[in-house]
Amino acid sequence: MICKHQRESVPSWQLNIIFRFTNIWREVAIYTRFYLVSIHSGMGDHQVIYDRLSKIPIEFGNSFRLFFGDDIANEYTDLLKLQILLVKNLIDSQVRGDTRAVNQNIKLIYDVADRRAVLLAQVNPFWVQREIQSLIYSYLSLIMEETITFLIKDYARSIDIFDRLLSYSTVIGDYYAQGLYNYIMSNQTQAE
Template sequence: MRRAKRCQNVCVPISQVNLIFDSRTVWRDLTIWLRSYVNMKHGGLGDEEAIKEKINKVLRQSIHIFSTVFGEEYADEYVNLINEIVRYLGLLIQAQIIRNANMEKESKEKLQEIPEETGTLLARVNPYWEKEQWIELFSLYNQRIIEQSTALLNRDDKEDIYVFDRLLSLSSRIGDYYSRGILDYLMYTGRSIDGK
């Protein structure tokens, strides 16, 4: 009750409420479309260009949210890192399919490096995010995607379902942390996103 009384005088504009909601759900949407991409690459089912366009649409939404809150100067760096995850995921899947162990190893190593770079950027941009937390979340995310690709490669449907369920739960954790950091940043810095 004490917390509710303290927060009664806080007014969050509807534009910020919508932005916070969208910042949370973008991670789940990305996970769902990356699953479609991984399935399409392994099974050849689906329209690759249409799936890539959906992934790009989700990424554009993510970049819009990011640049609206933190400005254009950081948005390019952020989008490059997120695009690297998608790029190396594609290379990893290709390597698994053609059984190229060196290419698979290089892709996995790169997917393990990106969380450090992303965590550094996000902690630099927003003091309400911790670098170590982002490294942990993105490392787990990339690992789960690798596990999903491996399950599909091995035609292990039960493992694929299990991993996807864990990916959805993880995407919710990431979305919660991401949106909470944006909310804290907007509330405690007094930054406004009027009409955006």
């Protein structure tokens, strides 16, 4: 977490982006939950929810672009969009009972997670590939546990997992934010 004395040396627009990074993972968890509820209950329009979920990588990419440029931002945005699409496809495959598609989506989800970790570690020395990979894997594991609780109608456990997912989204968001802060400060020091 970024302390008060650290904030004083960073422009407010950069601080806003850093703090935004802490909330992105919470939004993914919440909108994924909305999608699960919609699919399993028939309430609401799951496509509208998925469309909103799909905007999160674009918002993230726009912030990313300011620090790492268009090419890196576009690549990361595409990977995060693909990850969200694959989680959606996993949920849809589970509902259909298509075990082959479920297994294929799980493999692809982790392949994309690996690619995201590699990319992040390449662009920022304060994001360590193994640490990022571990954070993403744990996050995805909780998402997948949550999808299973809906399938087996274990709603009490689902709430517990969702609570853990929200807490964990803070951990992963803080890691991203601290890494970005360190990157900014490192670049400021080099410029002086």
